[in-house]
Amino acid sequence: MPSRRTRLRTTAALLGLITVLSLSACGDPADGATDEVSAKGSGNEGLKINLGPDQKRISTAKVESVAALVPAAIRKRGTLEIVNSAGSVPPLDFYATDDRTVIGVEPDIASLVADVLGLKPHYNTVDWANIFVGLDSGKYDAGFGNITVTEERKEKYDFATYRLDNLAFETKKGGGDWKVAGPEDVAGKTIGVASGTNQEKLLVDWSEQNVKNGLKATDIKYYQNASDYYLALGSGRLDAYLGPNPTAAYHAAATGETEIIGTYSGGGAEVQGKIAATTKKDNGLVKALQQALDTVIKNGTYEKVLARWGLTSEAVTSSELNPPGLPKTAP
Incomplete structure (x- = not known):
């Protein structure tokens, strides 16, 4: 080792x-x-x-009225079986320096929810696909793994939201007054992105829209490794990189070398993307999760967790049950 x-x-x-x-x-x-x-x-x-395994996680008190909403079988067991994936980069869910303990904003929020429900959190780390396999089978109670609400997923799962799903334009710090609020702001710019992602689709759509409106196309460059696009940002070969806001915000906070110059919903203009605790549809747990999330949002512990990971820009003011999700992709 x-x-x-x-x-x-x-x-x-x-x-x-x-x-x-x-x-x-x-x-x-x-x-x-x-x-x-x-x-x-x-x-x-x-x-x-x-970044160590001893996270000293922020905690909160049990709320009896909310804990009473938990299905009897889970209350009797005494644990909340949480499923997540450590395939993400910081600060979502990733391995600590011991290469075993999963840390990040996702397990921190799940831990707060378990506190309110009076349950001991038990984390089950699997690959992304097996999150849903485990929820389907009832092996896991709830998914806390940066799961976005979509209309397709709502057919099989219930959701209690706790964070906005945003994309971010990240640039080298001190680059001037350039901000990105819409398509015209990236006309003629060189922007990096990962292929096959929602952010690539957004950038391509914006570039095509700009060309139709008589503006310059965006020069889109493709990267798969963080080290590569950060080197490109630092050397000036990229004007900005478009990626998930949590990763960009955490990197900007940790290094002080970059800054966020604009954010946009992961759902594009059609709907604000939202991250949610996820359960098998109609298993009876989602209402308890929603009220537990509302509890920690109101008592301030939720805000402390987001601040700990540099994600205050993704805060929500309340937890929603099964809100409008990202639309289905046309066949």
């Missing part, structure tokens, strides 16, 4: 911070090593970001 110092550097690589962020590696306490990085940007200066 790699040393703890090597594992911490691997975590940094996932963030695309190889050349821009200096980490203190875990090791013998006598040498002063830690599992933390210091935030350097996006108004988070001084914030310590914990």
Whole structure:
């Protein structure tokens, strides 16, 4: 197994911070090593970001009236079987420096919900497809894995929302007054994106719209690795990169080298994308999840979790049950 110092550097690589962020590696306490990085940007200066397995998660009190909504079988068991996927990059759900413990905003929010329900959270980390297989079979109670509400998924699952699903335009810090609010703002710009994603579709649509309106096309460049597009941003080969807002916001906060110049719904102009706790349809748990989420939103612990990971821009003011989701793709 790699040393703890090597594992911490691997975590940094996932963030695309190889050349821009200096980490203190875990090791013998006598040498002063830690599992933390210091935030350097996006108004988070001084914030310590914990990448270690001991997360010291924010907690809250049980609320008896909400806990009473949990189906009897789950109350009797005493655990909330949570399913997630560690395939995402920070800060959603990813492995800590021990290469075993899954950390991030998703397990933090799930932990708060379990607190309100008076249940012990039990995390089950699987690949993305098996989240839904496990929910279908009843093996898991709820999915907390950056799951977007869609109209197609609503046919099989119930949802209680807890975060906006946004995309972000990230650029090198200090690039001037350029902001992105709509298609015309990317005309003639060189923008990076990952292929086969919602953000690619958005960028292509915007570029085509601009050309029809007599503006310049966007020069779209494709990247699959964070380290590659951050090097391109740093060298000026890209004006901006369009990707998931959580990753961009976390990177900007952790390094202070980049900034967000615009966000847009992951659902495009048709509907605001929303991330939600997900259960098998009609299994009786979603109302308890929704009220637990409303509880932590109102008592402030939810806001503390988002701030911990640099995601306050994705906060919601209440949890919604089965709101309008991303539309079905036309056949």
